Amino acid sequence: MLGKSIFRDDAHGKVTGSALYPGDIEKDHFLHAKLLFTGQPHARMIRMDTAAAEAVPGVVCILKAEDVPVNEHGLVMLDQPVMVGLNSKKPFSDVSRWEGDRAAMIVAETEEAAARARDLIEIEWEQLPVVTSPVEAMRDETIIHGEEPSNVYKHYRIRKGEMAAGWAAADVIVEETYQVPMQEHAYLQPEAGVSYIDEEGRVTVEVAGQWTHEDQTLIAHALDIPKEQVRVIYPAIGGAFGGREDMSVQIVLALASQRLREMGINRPVRIQWTREESVIGHHKRHAVTIHTRWGAAKTGELTAIEVEMILDAGSYNCTSNKVLGNAHLTVAGPYRIPNAHIDSYAVYTNNCPGGAFRGFGAPQGCFVAESQMNKLAIALGIDPVELRLKNVLREGEASITDTPLPAGISIKTVIEQCADKFEEPFSGAQVLPRSFQSLPADPKALRRGRGFACALKNIGFSFGFPERSEAYVELRGRGEIDRVVVRHAGADVGQGAHTAFKQMVAEAVGVPYEKVEGVFSDTAYTGDSGSASASRLTWMTGNAIRGAVEKALTLWKQEERPAVGFFRYQPPPTEMLDDKTGKSNPNITYGYVAEAVDVTVDIETGHITIDRVVCANDVGRAVNPNLIEGQIEGAVVQAFGYAVTENLQSKNGHILNPRFSTYLIPGIRDVPQKVESLIIEEPDPQGPWGVRGMAEMPFIPLAPAITAALYDATGVWFNELPLTPGNVRMRLKNTLVPDLT
Amino acid sequence: MQITITVNGTTHTRDVEPRTLLVDFLRDHLGLTGTNIGCDTSQCGACTIHMDSQSVKSCTVLAVQADGADLTTIEGLANGSLHPMQQAFWDNHGLQCGYCTPGMIMSATKLVEGNPGISEAEIRHGLEGNICRCTGYQNIVKAVQQAAGEMGGD
Numbered sequence: 038m039l040g041k042s043i044f045r046d047d048a049h050g051k052v053t054g055s056a057l058y059p060g061d062i063e064k065d066h067f068l069h070a071k072l073l074f075t076g077q078p079h080a081r082m083i084r085m086d087t088a089a090a091e092a093v094p095g096v097v098c099i100l101k102a103e104d105v106p107v108n109e110h111g112l113v114m115l116d117q118p119v120m121v122g123l124n125s126k127k128p129f130s131d132v133s134r135w136e137g138d139r140a141a142m143i144v145a146e147t148e149e150a151a152a153r154a155r156d157l158i159e160i161e162w163e164q165l166p167v168v169t170s171p172v173e174a175m176r177d178e179t180i181i182h183g184e185e186p187s188n189v190y191k192h193y194r195i196r197k198g199e200m201a202a203g204w205a206a207a208d209v210i211v212e213e214t215y216q217v218p219m220q221e222h223a224y225l226q227p228e229a230g231v232s233y234i235d236e237e238g239r240v241t242v243e244v245a246g247q248w249t250h251e252d253q254t255l256i257a258h259a260l261d262i263p264k265e266q267v268r269v270i271y272p273a274i275g276g277a278f279g280g281r282e283d284m285s286v287q288i289v290l291a292l293a294s295q296r297l298r299e300m301g302i303n304r305p306v307r308i309q310w311t312r313e314e315s316v317i318g319h320h321k322r323h324a325v326t327i328h329t330r331w332g333a334a335k336t337g338e339l340t341a342i343e344v345e346m347i348l349d350a351g352s353y354n355c356t357s358n359k360v361l362g363n364a365h366l367t368v369a370g371p372y373r374i375p376n377a378h379i380d381s382y383a384v385y386t387n388n389c390p391g392g393a394f395r396g397f398g399a400p401q402g403c404f405v406a407e408s409q410m411n412k413l414a415i416a417l418g419i420d421p422v423e424l425r426l427k428n429v430l431r432e433g434e435a436s437i438t439d440t441p442l443p444a445g446i447s448i449k450t451v452i453e454q455c456a457d458k459f460e461e462p463f464s465g466a467q468v469l470p471r472s473f474q475s476l477p478a479d480p481k482a483l484r485r486g487r488g489f490a491c492a493l494k495n496i497g498f499s500f501g502f503p504e505r506s507e508a509y510v511e512l513r514g515r516g517e518i519d520r521v522v523v524r525h526a527g528a529d530v531g532q533g534a535h536t537a538f539k540q541m542v543a544e545a546v547g548v549p550y551e552k553v554e555g556v557f558s559d560t561a562y563t564g565d566s567g568s569a570s571a572s573r574l575t576w577m578t579g580n581a582i583r584g585a586v587e588k589a590l591t592l593w594k595q596e597e598r599p600a601v602g603f604f605r606y607q608p609p610p611t612e613m614l615d616d617k618t619g620k621s622n623p624n625i626t627y628g629y630v631a632e633a634v635d636v637t638v639d640i641e642t643g644h645i646t647i648d649r650v651v652c653a654n655d656v657g658r659a660v661n662p663n664l665i666e667g668q669i670e671g672a673v674v675q676a677f678g679y680a681v682t683e684n685l686q687s688k689n690g691h692i693l694n695p696r697f698s699t700y701l702i703p704g705i706r707d708v709p710q711k712v713e714s715l716i717i718e719e720p721d722p723q724g725p726w727g728v729r730g731m732a733e734m735p736f737i738p739l740a741p742a743i744t745a746a747l748y749d750a751t752g753v754w755f756n757e758l759p760l761t762p763g764n765v766r767m768r769l770k771n772t773l774v775p776d777l778t
Numbered sequence: 779m780q781i782t783i784t785v786n787g788t789t790h791t792r793d794v795e796p797r798t799l800l801v802d803f804l805r806d807h808l809g810l811t812g813t814n815i816g817c818d819t820s821q822c823g824a825c826t827i828h829m830d831s832q833s834v835k836s837c838t839v840l841a842v843q844a845d846g847a848d849l850t851t852i853e854g855l856a857n858g859s860l861h862p863m864q865q866a867f868w869d870n871h872g873l874q875c876g877y878c879t880p881g882m883i884m885s886a887t888k889l890v891e892g893n894p895g896i897s898e899a900e901i902r903h904g905l906e907g908n909i910c911r912c913t914g915y916q917n918i919v920k921a922v923q924q925a926a927g928e929m930g931g932d
Contacts, residue, residue, distance in 0.1 A: 042871075044868060044869065044871075045871070047876065048873060048876075049860075049868070051876030051879045052852075052860065052864040052865075052867050052868055052873070052876075052879060052880075052883060053812070053852065053853065053855075053856055053860070053864060054810070054811070054812015054813070054852035054853045055812065055853070056812075056876055058811075058814070058877065060811075060815075061805075063809065063811075222911075223911055224875065224877075224911055225814075225816040225822060225824060225875065225877040225878050225909065225911050225912075226816065226875065227815075227816070273875075273876065274875060275814075275876070275877035276874070276875040276877065276911050276912055277875075278911075311818050312816065312817045312818050312819065313818070531874035531875025531876065531912050532874060533874065663871045666871075666917075667871050667874055667912075667913055667914075669914075670913060670914030670915075670916045670917070671874065671911075671913050671914045673914060674913075674915065696817070696818075696819050696821075697817040697819055697821035697822055697909065698819045698820075698821055702909060702911060704906055704909060705901075705902045705905045705906060705908070705910075705915045705918070705919075706902050706903065706906050708914060708915055709914075711916075712914060712916060
């Protein structure tokens with residue numbers, strides 16, 4: 038069953054329109070909710086007047102900060118109020134630190150009434166200094182979280198080897214500053230959900246998220262009720278990419294249902310965000326500034342690196358401290374570096390919070406590491422692929438944390454195979470580069486170049502987090518197994534996870550795929566799966582399924598009918614970085630990837646066309662090759678958006694372009710004409726059947742491969758993203774490409 | 779205002795406010811939730827349907843403008859068995875999260891009409907108004923090419 042491109046189960050509903058996303062769910066006698074965002078990047082609430090709003094016909098209730106039993110949430114740190122407002126027991130929750138902070142939830146008979154009431158709520162604010170620059174925030178003149186001593190709330194270090202010796206051994210030193218921007222997830226389905234009290238009296242929320250049981254935990258915490266009294270169900274999910282990890286409408290919906298129950302009103306509530314609310318109201322990929330120096334001997338061996346990284350965490354932590362940890366490690370790339378001095382900081386500001394987004398810190402770290410390697414290759418006169426092969430980590434060698442990477446390091450393979458594939462003649466159709474949609478380019482202005490980059494990315498949660506995944510497998514029948522039912526919470530955010538789960542169950546039991554049924558993503562029937570993130574879901578679930586099937590088969594042999602196996606998979610524990618040196622075993626395992634690109638740039642307009650991408654991604658064992666190719670192609674295009682088209686602009690803590698009309702995610706004519714996926718299968722010794730996580734990896738090396746190709750084409754390095762036509766044209770002009778007027 | 783609209787072969791007469799968008803009419807008044815809303819600003823194309831002989835973004839049409847029109851939504855495309863375009867999206871993994879899929883399919887079916895040998899460039903040009911955040915579009919192009927051939931110009 039593994040290695041087959043089974044057609045995904047959910048496709049029928051998705052091609053016929055019968056699939057139900059959270060905003061499609063129909064219940065009798067719905068009430069409608071709207072959230073009031075504060076719109077205040079930094080201000081203290083003085084007064085809130087809801088009298089006029091409450092008088093709007095059809096308004097049922099208005100929930101405020103004082104109505105939240107425990108007014109706090111957060112995936113890692115409980116530093117975020119559910120609602121900002123007065124008379125809350127949670128200290129400092131009268132302060133809005135983000136324009137997307139919530140001030141009130143209005144429940145009404147109609148959406149229109151809820152919106153009218155929302156617009157009639159009057160709030161008086163005392164303005165506080167808005168801090169948008171992380172460097173300014175580091176001076177602590179304005180403290181953003183009153184309970185914290187400093188805005189710099191996380192600092193990781195690496196102290197490895199002897200820096201003086203490392204610099205002395207260097208024949209070439211490359212010193213640079215890089216700046217990478219925020220990125221918006223732009224999953225196509227804006228946040229929505231419904232909540233109600235189910236037949237067993239549980240506060241039930243149907244929503245699109247990434248981890249049912251974490252939603253359940255955070256709802257229960259805020260409502261101050263036992264977890265068992267909260268139920269979370271995921272219907273069809275319209276994309277996620279990390280952007281649905283944090284709480285959007287989960288807690289406020291549950292709060293509304295709880296309040297309605299207290300009022301004796303037994304009616305479901307629904308909420309639907311607009312695109313603008315979605316962009317304003319959830320976290321982004323982090324903007325990061327990195328200053329770095331890399332030294333290498335003339336033979337190519339790296340001798341030392343020094344890095345200072347400042348990550349703009351925005352107004353709340355979300356998962357920033359973990360993202361910082363990943364960026365902190367991936368900034369050294371998959372390389373053998375004997376001497377290293379790295380300082381990485383997470384800093385609160387009044388910008389939109391940073392959080393999880395496909396790659397989770399690795400795109401930022403990798404952009405630096407790979408740009409440095411490409412520059413060193415030029416400075417040393419060594420082929421960039423060759424230079425990497427000289428320096429990549431091998432089994433048993435000390436990585437940046439002074440410990441070996443877990444066994445099964447395949448970075449050398451992915452680099453070699455990617456480079457080989459790229460040398461083959463390109464079979465795709467050639468596109469004619471364009472300056473603008475309708476305007477053919479002046480051929481004299483076109484320059485072509487080629488670039489290469491690679492990356493590693495951890496699989497699973499890091500730094501001592503108690504990773505786990507629980508699965509139930511039930512074998513039904515009498516003499517033979519007629520039917521197998523798997524129960525698992527893992528979220529199918531669009532990647533096809535549930536199809537892959539069933540394939541793995543069929544493989545483990547030894548039955549055809551058609552005999553397997555799934556009950557997924559409902560806390561009432563499933564154990565805790567952990568999140569659909571960190572490229573962990575197939576890997577962790579596969580291990581849980583294998584354990585559950587083994588138990589079920591044992592019971593089956595003992596004549597138990599049905600035979601139900603439960604297994605909680607826990608991988609070997611990981612460690613937090615040592616405070617002073619960073620020495621640790623921070624990760625369970627890794628995935629490896631390499632990419633090569635051909636780029637055409639129009640030096641008159643700054644417009645970039647990606648002509649070809651080859652991506653070699655080690656997936657360990659391909660459970661479903663077509664689903665894997667889909668992840669590779671999609672990740673590359675999303676990374677193209679990150680590198681080239683997507684330009685989220687923020688001023689004084691306000692996002693200026695929260696719409697698709699001004700925030701440009703790649704369309705079908707913008708994207709690379711051809712992404713060639715090279716699926717490598719070097720087994721991960723810890724993975725189920727050798728499987729590795731893979732869905733983030735193809736995102737990671739694209740941006741530095743593009744900037745290398747741009748250098749190849751123009752002789753100019755680009756240290757800042759995005760490479761919009763305006764930015765490219767400006768930099769080319771400023772660095773005086775000889776024939777550019 | 780009272781309007782009469784035929785949707786997927788059934789004629790509906792309803793009172794709507796003049797400002798009601800066609801997409802809201804389909805979703806909220808008729809319960810046809812296969813037509814999705816992704817952006818509110820007419821970029822994403824998730825709400826694409828057929829209105830008379832054209833594909834339109836139903837967020838950009840007022841319900842009153844569709845008075846007297848004959849509409850097809852994603853729910854009305856299959857005729858007993860799946861439409862070749864629906865089948866092609868399934869077969870070619872032309873979808874992931876699926877939220878753009880109904881609009882993508884509705885655009886594509888109109889696009890390939892009368893053009894069984896449609897080129898990749900024509901497909902990309904014709905689907906420029908539909909955004910997908912998941913797939914990278916490659917399998918969508920494949921799906922449309924397959925369906926165009928099977929539809930044989932219909």
